[in-house]
Amino acid sequence: MRLNYPTNVKIIRVPCTGKVDTIHMLRAFEKGADGVCVIGCMEGDCHYNSGNFRARKRVAQVSQLLEQIGIGGQRVQMFNLSSGEGPRFAQYAVEMTERVTALGPNPIKLARKPAAA
Amino acid sequence: MIVADKKPIEEIIETTRNFKRLLILGCNECVTVCEAGGKKEVGILASALRMNALNQGREVKIDEITLERQCDHEYLEEIRDVVDQYDAILSIACGVGVQFTAEKYQATPVLPGVNTKFMGATEKRGLWVERCQGCGQCILAMTGGICPVSRCAKRLFNGPCGGSTNGKCEISKEVDCAWQLIIDRMKALGTLEDYEKLSPIKDWSTDRAGGPRKVVREDVQL
Amino acid sequence: MTVKTPSKLEKILAAGHLAVTSECGPPRGSDPEGITHKAELIKDHVDAINITDNQTSMTRMCSLAACIRLKLMGLEPVLQMVTRDRNRIALQSDILGAAYFDIHNILCLSGDHNSFGDCAKGQNVHDLDSLQLVQTVRHMRDEGKFLGGDEIKRPPEMFVGAAANPFADPFEIRVPRLAKKIAAGVEFIQTQCIYNLDKFEAWMKIARDRGLTEKVYIMAGMTPMKSAGMARYMKNRVPGMDVPDDLVKRLADTPKEKQAEEGISICVEAIQRLKEVEGVAGFHVMAIEWEEKVPEIIERAGLYPRPKVA
Numbered sequence: 081m082r083l084n085y086p087t088n089v090k091i092i093r094v095p096c097t098g099k100v101d102t103i104h105m106l107r108a109f110e111k112g113a114d115g116v117c118v119i120g121c122m123e124g125d126c127h128y129n130s131g132n133f134r135a136r137k138r139v140a141q142v143s144q145l146l147e148q149i150g151i152g153g154q155r156v157q158m159f160n161l162s163s164g165e166g167p168r169f170a171q172y173a174v175e176m177t178e179r180v181t182a183l184g185p186n187p188i189k190l191a192r193k194p195a196a197a
Numbered sequence: 198m199i200v201a202d203k204k205p206i207e208e209i210i211e212t213t214r215n216f217k218r219l220l221i222l223g224c225n226e227c228v229t230v231c232e233a234g235g236k237k238e239v240g241i242l243a244s245a246l247r248m249n250a251l252n253q254g255r256e257v258k259i260d261e262i263t264l265e266r267q268c269d270h271e272y273l274e275e276i277r278d279v280v281d282q283y284d285a286i287l288s289i290a291c292g293v294g295v296q297f298t299a300e301k302y303q304a305t306p307v308l309p310g311v312n313t314k315f316m317g318a319t320e321k322r323g324l325w326v327e328r329c330q331g332c333g334q335c336i337l338a339m340t341g342g343i344c345p346v347s348r349c350a351k352r353l354f355n356g357p358c359g360g361s362t363n364g365k366c367e368i369s370k371e372v373d374c375a376w377q378l379i380i381d382r383m384k385a386l387g388t389l390e391d392y393e394k395l396s397p398i399k400d401w402s403t404d405r406a407g408g409p410r411k412v413v414r415e416d417v418q419l
Numbered sequence: 420m421t422v423k424t425p426s427k428l429e430k431i432l433a434a435g436h437l438a439v440t441s442e443c444g445p446p447r448g449s450d451p452e453g454i455t456h457k458a459e460l461i462k463d464h465v466d467a468i469n470i471t472d473n474q475t476s477m478t479r480m481c482s483l484a485a486c487i488r489l490k491l492m493g494l495e496p497v498l499q500m501v502t503r504d505r506n507r508i509a510l511q512s513d514i515l516g517a518a519y520f521d522i523h524n525i526l527c528l529s530g531d532h533n534s535f536g537d538c539a540k541g542q543n544v545h546d547l548d549s550l551q552l553v554q555t556v557r558h559m560r561d562e563g564k565f566l567g568g569d570e571i572k573r574p575p576e577m578f579v580g581a582a583a584n585p586f587a588d589p590f591e592i593r594v595p596r597l598a599k600k601i602a603a604g605v606e607f608i609q610t611q612c613i614y615n616l617d618k619f620e621a622w623m624k625i626a627r628d629r630g631l632t633e634k635v636y637i638m639a640g641m642t643p644m645k646s647a648g649m650a651r652y653m654k655n656r657v658p659g660m661d662v663p664d665d666l667v668k669r670l671a672d673t674p675k676e677k678q679a680e681e682g683i684s685i686c687v688e689a690i691q692r693l694k695e696v697e698g699v700a701g702f703h704v705m706a707i708e709w710e711e712k713v714p715e716i717i718e719r720a721g722l723y724p725r726p727k728v729a
Binding site for chain 3: 350351352353354355356357358359360361362363364367368374377380389392393395396397398399401
Binding site: 101102103106107109110145148149150151187188191 | 205206207210237240241244245246247248249251252253254
């Protein structure tokens, strides 16, 4: 559709959001991601029945963990749409980028800087 | 199986605060089944603790190993060569595993990462329920397979008490009255006349009251 | 049934009179005044006074001390003992403590769960259950021995009772449960307070048909309602309580300032009806924090003056 969405959004494709496990999201943050969004099918329409429900629970778990360790629970979010909804994808990407930008960079990147220097 | 629950991460952060080289040690058995201390949980905890440390400006090395069990010498031996690389071990096995690891590696602090709760079963995923308290003298044959020690809040042997209401215990509507369950089972088995038999006074010396316990089987010792 | 102890309560029951007992809760402190005052209010209208044992798991002065106070006042106490707080050593020990002061009545109970009270974080003991406690007292009295087997010097001479709740679930085993208590050695029963007279009479009939009323004295529990609000609370919030709708309605239809009086009348009417029920051996009037009404209830129910026994 050649819609615009922010260039800082990197896409990783999975056959179903049910394949995304808690540790995958955590590792993304460990490696310096400022935000993670998990985008799955509409609830009730999952090709694999309950994959997106599992993803939702895992996103909630990661969000709580990030909050507890001071990284910020708002940096991870689950979105649902159907595969034909291109514009909505772009809208979610923009929404997430704006939110994460407001939150600032992942604090552990700042902590890592002196070591890198 | 032994059912445990994760300790709050704030508590774990507090107890591991001063250690720069930490080994998170998981267990592949009970705590894996109740999703508290298996390989997955080791990975999640390690990642969270690393990020927490970085966020606080601390340098830490956090490694992850999951053993088959932590309650057998053979499996614990598997980490003998690497133990010296760590200032502390955070064991997320049940209380047995934490202690056995600590006994084996006396020079290394071994800290618990889960709260061990009870012996129980998986009612469904995400719900584990208590069924046994290890009283040491099983009477399930007399109570239709339902244990009054672990399932009755007052561990009555000649229940129910006057607080049983609609099949629920007086302490909560979510707790079944064990004696209602026993009576229903006796009815189903056609043994309700056994209800009037008096259950004798319990010998608690085989329970924790008698002191720390052991089981010795000379017939299998070499 | 023959008399086995010096208990005044037992003698009155054995003589065929309708016995009357009431109950007092010890103070949440060590001031003797509360107990002595309440006892003075009711002493001429009852044959014996129960002292509750850390009821609803709220820590209070112990039942034994209050019973001793009553005994020293020349009154007849009933020691209530729950198994929640004491192991078998302490239970036997307290029984001997009571026997030391010639306290001749004991009511054996499990006790409300500790989560209801002020020490929800404490251990609960339940080394024995209430029926095993009954067996223990009978063993100490009749064999003259401790549970461990040694002889007791001057064994307790106690008339042994237990509670019964005709209204708790499941109804079908409520009479087998009574039979079980009798088999354990219970000699008198005080029931939970009764409002559903039909259901109680049905329970009594089943008990009679099994011959149980020949083996145990059943005292009907009575508690007067103070208000429609209390009736509703007991109906909906108290486990094991059966309060019929028409009783709540009767109180609700009464003007508020007359509800207490109506509650007393309902209680008196119930006693008068249950006096006629075969197998009812007496009444246990529980008017907690309303002890001053007990004399009126007893008198209006035609149970005053109390009989004298040797």
